[in-house]
Amino acid sequence: MKFSKEIKAALIALLAIVVLIAGINFLKGNSFFGGDDVYTAYFPNSGQLMVSSNVTLDGVEIGKVLSIQSNPKGDSLHKVKMTFNIHNSDIRLPKGSIAEIGSLDFFTKALIIQLPTVGDGTFYKVGSTIPGRVSVDMVTQVKAYADPISQKLQTMMLSVDKMVGSLSSFWDTTATSELEGSLKQVKLTIKKLGNVADELQGFVAAERAQFSKIMAHVEAITLNLRKSNDQITGIVGNARKITDELVTADFKGTILEAQTTLKKFNMVLTEVEKGQGSLGKLIHDEKLYAELVATNNDLQNLVKDLEAHPERYVHLSVIGRKTKGLQLSKENEDKLVKMLDSLPE
Numbered sequence: 001m002k003f004s005k006e007i008k009a010a011l012i013a014l015l016a017i018v019v020l021i022a023g024i025n026f027l028k029g030n031s032f033f034g035g036d037d038v039y040t041a042y043f044p045n046s047g048q049l050m051v052s053s054n055v056t057l058d059g060v061e062i063g064k065v066l067s068i069q070s071n072p073k074g075d076s077l078h079k080v081k082m083t084f085n086i087h088n089s090d091i092r093l094p095k096g097s098i099a100e101i102g103s104l105d106f107f108t109k110a111l112i113i114q115l116p117t118v119g120d121g122t123f124y125k126v127g128s129t130i131p132g133r134v135s136v137d138m139v140t141q142v143k144a145y146a147d148p149i150s151q152k153l154q155t156m157m158l159s160v161d162k163m164v165g166s167l168s169s170f171w172d173t174t175a176t177s178e179l180e181g182s183l184k185q186v187k188l189t190i191k192k193l194g195n196v197a198d199e200l201q202g203f204v205a206a207e208r209a210q211f212s213k214i215m216a217h218v219e220a221i222t223l224n225l226r227k228s229n230d231q232i233t234g235i236v237g238n239a240r241k242i243t244d245e246l247v248t249a250d251f252k253g254t255i256l257e258a259q260t261t262l263k264k265f266n267m268v269l270t271e272v273e274k275g276q277g278s279l280g281k282l283i284h285d286e287k288l289y290a291e292l293v294a295t296n297n298d299l300q301n302l303v304k305d306l307e308a309h310p311e312r313y314v315h316l317s318v319i320g321r322k323t324k325g326l327q328l329s330k331e332n333e334d335k336l337v338k339m340l341d342s343l344p345e
Helices: 005-028 138-170 173-227 229-248 251-276 277-284 286-308 330-342
Strands: 037-043 052-058 060-070 081-088 098-103 110-116 132-134
Touching: 037 098, 052 081, 173 229, 251 277
Parallel strands: 037 132, 052 110, 098 132
Antiparallel strands: 037 081, 052 060, 060 081, 098 110
């Protein structure tokens, strides 16, 4: 079957028209043959997103941005209207999904579909409006992080500049000479520290020998103690024996005897306090006390008179001469002499 030239030209023209329409749809972001699911979302700004930008889900491209329009009548969150499609008809957007304008890398922006963590089993209908938001891009995040650091660096540089200026004004010939003098003093100090270290080393060497002698003496003392171990053991045994004897002693009987003696002594003190007995009468009878004092005084006077005038009481015969006075027998004379000898001088 042969076609005429006119029919062939018409078929080619129709084919070209179909290809052109498909190409236009493809360039717009639709599938080659159309029939994609279309959704709408509103944003506070476009986030520098362009028409034909990718729509991604979990990093996979699922559609294109079809149009970006200004919405002057919208509020601060709905100033930009954005229409996008999804090529795969099997992909459905559950309720709670969010269309987010974000960055895939440093240079590429896309419309990222964020699915809810937990869904209720319902889905948006094709052509519905889903919530939209603009994420903070990396450049903005880096700028927000770097701005405070930049301010701190500027402040630090000002401080360093002031410090350098202060050092420059200080660093003159006088300061240089003072620094050289300080370095000399540091060298002298290090040299003295070295001398002290040498002296310490000599001192340690001398004391080491002395310590060896001390340890030798300690060893000798330990040896002597070891030799005297038997004697020490005997002493300890004797001490233990004495302790056992003290433990087995009749302390109870001794204490009972002491208590009995104290009771008797208390009874005697009670009788004395009541004026009973010789000692009690002597303490409580003032008349008897006065008579004893008077008798003692008379006796003292008699002794003094006897010492001053013995011839009044003793008869002495010297070469036939007789001295008058009281004549005593030999026995009484001996008693008188003993009494005089016993008197205190």
